[in-house]
Amino acid sequence: MSTLLSVRGVSKSFGGFKAVDGVDLTIDAGERRAVIGPNGAGKTTFFNLLTGLMRPDGGSVQLADAELTGLPPHRIAAAGISRAFQITNIFGRLTVRQNVQIALLAASGRAYRPWGNGWAEKVDEADAILGEVGLPYAAGTPAAALSHGDQRAIELAIALAHRPRLLVLDEPTAGMAPAETGRTMELVRRLVAERSITLLFSEHDMDVVFGTADRITVLSQGRVLAEGTPEEVRADPSVREVYLGTGDAAR
Amino acid sequence: MGIDDLVIQFLAGLTRAGLLFIVAAGLSLVFGAMRVINLAHGSMFMVGAFVASSVVAVAGGEYGLLPALAVSAVAAAALGLAIEVGVLRRLYGREHLLQLLATFAIVLIVSDLVRLIWGEENLSVTRPAALAGSVDVLGSPFPSYNLFIIGLALAVGGCLWLLINRTGLGRDIRAAIVDPQMLGGVGVNVTRLFSGVFVLGSGLAGMAGAVAAGSGAVGLGMDMDILIQAFAVTIIGGLGSIPGALVGAGIIGLLDAFGILFVPRLALSLIFLAMAIVLAVRPSGLFGLPERA
């Protein structure tokens, strides 16, 4: 299988604190990869470096053959990485449909046109995506008015609107009830399979991790502690030690 | 132009800087701790100046201005408390724009209230007898009142340093400047902190107004004049930084003094030019923390 994402020696320090310390990561096209680790292991910072929210101090990031190191978020998005956030991060005053429409418009590269009717564009396509994530009934409602779970679904819909090659999800089920968690991950698995999207996600819920990931990377104190199939990681003594040692045991 | 002229001009610049520092420190604290751009800060200054004129009128010119410093500070602090409790408190957690607009509405209201109470005529305030003379600096006379302003500014700076670095309130203020979202989480009484900071800032502006009353005319319009200069100071130094306010005040004060000496026609624009250049190079000022996207 061909390599999609290739990260080499990426680092980021804050003051003297090394949040991410020389992380290597290679993801094959079509893979579903989880990144796990105790709180403060550097997962979110790593995702921030990958998607351009922060600029790495060192190392390189490549998507297929494109060099992405240090590019701003909008360039990285254009290159084919899209991201959903840990804290729900949507366009609250826009309607649910408009949230997806604007993502579609941005992805089409035609959002700059200063004429025509902006909110009449991409309606059908947006509704199709809303149907897929299970939100067709809410299309006309301001996004901020929806429940937490539905807002997570909007996140997903926005991220999908790009037709990304790599979808980065930061704790997609954070704050969800168990039943909701199951439904959400099922949806994610189905969507990435249907659209042949490569998936990179972080998650605290180990059931979610082991139920979805093809391979798992374990971060601890900003470094890669272990990497392998779910079985390999589960059996790895150093991983057990990190989790048991910090009291943040797998649930 | 001799070296003594330059020294005198330098001291004049420091005098200006001292006054600006007292005003800007309050503005900067309010922004740093509350993330509110208080357009009414200049109004507190103006109220302080007018109150001082009344105190001197009642208490007499010989000592009048000294108690006026305290009375003006208290009056402005009380006004600040009323504004914080009556208006701003209802807007926390809302948009910055609404807070900004509310303080602008207060600017309009206060300017007319001052006109209503004190009239439209410019007033002048007698300096206390002990500070009315001048001292000899390298053979040139320099007003002792100006030295008093410089000394007062240093004292205020020292007190603020102690307050911020040595007290519980100061610790909360520092926490607020770094991350206002974390405050409630770490057990800070946010309501009390915000009231305290706003009252402190207002009081400083009121006292500065009384100081300024002894330096020049007291009149309508001094609210906006001082506000724009205090903004320049705060922005150059970095919003929320007291050392920044000190450095910024020094830059603006000296630029003002030497600008008038060397390039009188451009003196006014120098301040804004300095402000624009500093911000263009360092968008969060010399000592400020960058605002998050």
Add this chain to the structure above:
Amino acid sequence: MPGANRLRWLGWVALLAVAVPAPLVLGELQLFTASRIVIFGLWALSLNLLLGQTGLVSFAHAAFFGIGAYAVGLVWLHLGWSAVIGVPFSLAAGGTIAFLMGLVALRAVHLYFSMLTLAISQLLFVLAFTAYDFTLGDNGIHGIELPPFLADTSQVYWFVVAVAGFGVLALGIVWRSPFGAALQAIRDNRLRASFIGLHVRRYELAAFTVAGMFAALAGSLFAIVNRSAYPGLLDWTQGAVPIFIILLGGMFRFYGPLVGAIAYVLLEEVVTRETLYSNLVLGAIFLAIVLIAPTGITGIVERVVGRLARRPSPGLTSLPEPLAETLAGEFEPSTRDVET
């Protein structure tokens, strides 16, 4: 909703039906008031492209209004051309200066951006004030002569309505376009907008430039009507006028600032006629709106109409909040206090 659409068209037609024949009915002074409404309306609409649609708080909008007025004054004074040439010229002047100012000011975000616009606009104000040879300094330029086809007040009024009408139309097209939609997304969530692939700063720069162009156009009309241009127009405190108008009318509808301009100019006339303390009254009204009804007149009307129609309107009761909080939450607890 086709019903709402039809109502909106009806509103625009009614506005034209009132505005165009006004000189046939109104006296000279009232016509002057009507011109002010039209000019302030255009000015506030241009600012709302930034404030309501993009979420940018600019303190420089008085500067662009003043630049437009000076475009008319300087063309007449130095080139000896007809003052009317200054009107299209103001678009170019406002746009160019806004573009340059935006390049510098948009390096900063949020409140720092606002402060930078304040610094640069005050610099322009001081320049207008001190460049005696060029601008006649604090005297200002007065007695600007108008061409024969603008000989009487009615003709001037129709000219203002025609030019401002063009401006409103152009701004309306931008407001409704995909570009306008992208600006709304940026207003709602600047960070997220960049993650869906929008080059946020470039969009903001474009919005700032367009807003500057049409503010200058409004200023040029002011100079035509008043036959003068003076430095006080550029002073940043003047920028409160369009903000007040937007707040009064409501910032989430394109036509909100036009409603606000009618209300503001009439209110201002009544207040200044009835009391010596107009700032006190206007300030109190302003404060009341901020505290009680931040969505302005259009917001109130929509809520009332929505209630009458028994359809709960999803009415926006609050203004856009910068996303600093959201971003702060993005950092892991262990890194949050060091990340800036």
